Amino acid sequence: MKKILLILCAILFHSISYAQIDFNKNGKKDVYEDAKANIEDRVRDLISQMTVEEKTCQLATLYGSGRVLKDALPTPEWQHQIWKDGIGNIDEEHNGVGKFKSEFAFPYSKHIETIHTIQKWFIENTRLGIPVDFTNEGIRGLCHDRATSFPAQCGQGATWDKQLICQIGAIEGKEAMALGYTNIYSPILDIVQDPRWGRAEEVYGEDPYLVGQLGRQMILGLQKQGVAATIKHFAVYSVPVGGRDGGTRTDPHVAPREMKTLYLEPFRVAVAEAHPMGVMSSYNDYDGVPVTGSAYFLTDILRHQWGFDGYVTTDSRALEFIYEKHKVAADMEDAVAMAVNAGVNIRTDFSIPEDFLHPLRQAIKDGKISMEMLDQRVAEVLRVKFRLGLFDNPYRGDASQVHTAAAQALSLQAALESIVLLKNENQMLPLSKSLKSVAVIGPNAKEVEGLLSRYGPANAPLMTVYDGIKAMLPGAMVGYEKGCNIIGPHFPEDEILPFPADSAEQNMLQAAVDLAKKSAVTILVLGGSEKTVREDRSRTSLDLPVVQERLLEAVYATGKPVVLVLLDGRAATINFAQRNIPAIIHGWFPGEFGGKAIASVLFGEYNPGGKLAVTFPKSVGQIPYAFPFKPGSEASSKTSVWGALYPFGFGLSYTTFGYSDLKVTPAQQGPEGNVTVSCKVKNTGAVKGDEVVQLYIHDAISSVITYTQVLRGFERITLAPGEEKEVSFELGKHELGLWDINDHFTVEPGKFEIMVGSSSKDIRLRGSVEIVSK
Secondary structure, three states, rough: HHHHHHHHHHHHHHHHHHHHHOOOOOOOOOOOHOOOOOOHHHHHHHHHOOOOOHHHOEEEEOOOOOOOOOOHHHHHOHHHOHHHHOOOEOOOOOOOOOOOOOOOOOOHHHHHHHHHHHHHHHHOOOOOOOOOEEEOOOOOOOOOOOOOOOOOOHHHHOOOOHHHHHHHHHHHHHHHHHHOEEEEEEOOOOOOOOOOOOOHHHHOOOHHHHHHHHHOOHHHHHHHOOOOOEEEOOOHHHHHHHHHHHHHHHOOOOHHHHHHHHHHHHHHHHHHHHHOOEEEEEEOOOOOOHHHHHHHHHHHHHHHHOOOOEEEEOOHHHHHHHOOOOOOOOOOHHHHHHHHHHHHEEEEOOOOOHHHHHHHHHHHOOOOOOHHHHHHHHHHHHHHHHHHHOOOOOOOOOOOOOOHHHHHHHHHHHHHHHHHEEEHHHHOOOOOOOOOOEEEEEOOOOOOHEEEEOOOOOOOOOOOOOHHHHHOOOOOEEEOOOOOOOOOOOOOHHHHHOOOOOHHHHHHHHHHHHHHHHOOOEEEEEOOOOOOOOOOOOOOOOOOHHHHHHHHHHHHOOOEEEEEEOOOOOOOOOOHHHHHHHEEEEEOOOOOOOHHHHHHOOOOOOOOOOOOOEEEOOOOOHHOOOOOOOOOOOOOOOOOOEEEEOOOOOOOOOOEEEEEEEEEEEEEEOOOOOOEEEEEEEOOOOOOOEEEEEEEEOOOOOOOOOOOOEEEEEEEEEEOOOOEEEEEEEEEEHHHHEEEOOOOEEEOOOEEEEEOOOOOOOOEEEEEEEEOOO
């Protein structure tokens, strides 16, 4: 009891000491130092005391990890650096990425101590003591050495599980808070309408409704833990020309109505309903205007229309591109003025802050940025810092809250839910655990490094598919052969020209074939890795790399049973596999427990219930080919392949589900009213399973052309054999509305078709509702 009292006293003293910090060292409690004062009063009081140098420093990022900030810890030289007047945020400081690797990132307690030391320097050695906002990435788990590794966002999207995504956000937020980070760059709310794009693996899917709803939950989960969520990449970022990444990111060919309906909608949902404290501006343009220099996007839409009240940070080099690439500013000074006046608060780049701060200060001197505008932008940054409680509790940390048993259990659950069963001919799966010999073949069977991301946890203890299968079958002979590398020596040129297999490839392939021949079943683990899909890894083909396709066909030719497991971050044109391989599952990039999850599905310990969040085309020549579709987009042709290899929302199960009793109430409704859609779903098979119930609607007659069906509701449910549940959805203005002929968002009178089913192509129930003028 005495020990508990001592701990409580220590905690109480620690919290009181935070509230009593004299940030400006003047011997009294100023308004901005008073935790009980109104935030707006605190912001005004602090700005009134700031010099131009101090204000401008709040608009800059100092990139850490030894990449820009070279010192691991504060040095006497810091008193002569530009951040002697403070800094807006420090990004990725000692997270395990960069020069120092794990030295100050792990163990967690050392990282916490290091972050405290840096924060203490800014509080005690700058005139006003403004705390730093420590930012970090977090799109497949917190980007920190040995934090909990979750499936990539492409896998999270395949779960269609809103509650799960919120829980992932909560774990990331808790680990961020525990490690001293206060602002997480997550989630990515772009939609992937072109699967050639390298960052396809980083997004939830291709549909704006699905992405918006999952992103909303991620934000809520993160921010409930007391950290800021910074959503990205705003806006119209994910359609680079021809699916190509990097330097081609200019002029997305998207019409204004399509932009609002598809590309902006997930961001609108996020801002209006989840209220993230951060937005990252993208480095593309729209209709010839760089987004990072666009008041239309960053002020009119973001702040005035949607009510955003946080701060905008730029994607790396987005501000510099205004004059370097886009050529709409003469120099850095003009680019800075354009960005700040448009709505940018903090410039982020992998270069020294002086590159931004000197032109910013010159732009102020030259009258290109008014003092009123400067104060407004600084206030927007400080407001977030006060909301985060940085002035009341700047020293955070609890090493016991990182990579906990509960976090690991959730990672496993997420991996299980992300798996999509694409084919199961003659119920080949699940496999029997009594198998005596299994061949595990393929470049992703034992892969670790290539399945981890620069934007996720470093050094994650990833369980491979081979390890998962071996653990599942302790009494069997589980053999392994790599068979080939992820890509061949002539990649990507071998996609357009024939190159014979060299001796090394032939030897690897032959060893794999020999193993397959003497095994009862082969589990072939193919797909992508960091070598084929990530930022700046766009492709010109969606086929498996040539060396993998050769391996697939050779193993199939043995005549022995084959199961294909794909680990990848994008849709793939696996036409040979779909025609010839009896069982196929997709695991995306499943995180640290991927191997266990894959094995659990293969051998029946878990019934897969994931659904595709992207359309799989049959040929790259069909692109653009993504859900939702306009009338005629899926028409048949005598001169080209048509239709999807696997449609949006598709995914099989080891059980079956029956749908019944559709109800749409009321049958008539006014434009401002809500409509309830409900139905019953029953597990009509023999095993427990998950079903994702999907609601689609179609506006029958409208003032502008609409999509043949749009997703407007989804719910993942678990049913025991024979169990039945009722599922209901609400349709309101944003579900029924459109941008009409006059560019007004409205619900038009008329008939709306209601479709409920197991995928966009597997509609089980149909009904309608009529919207009438009142």
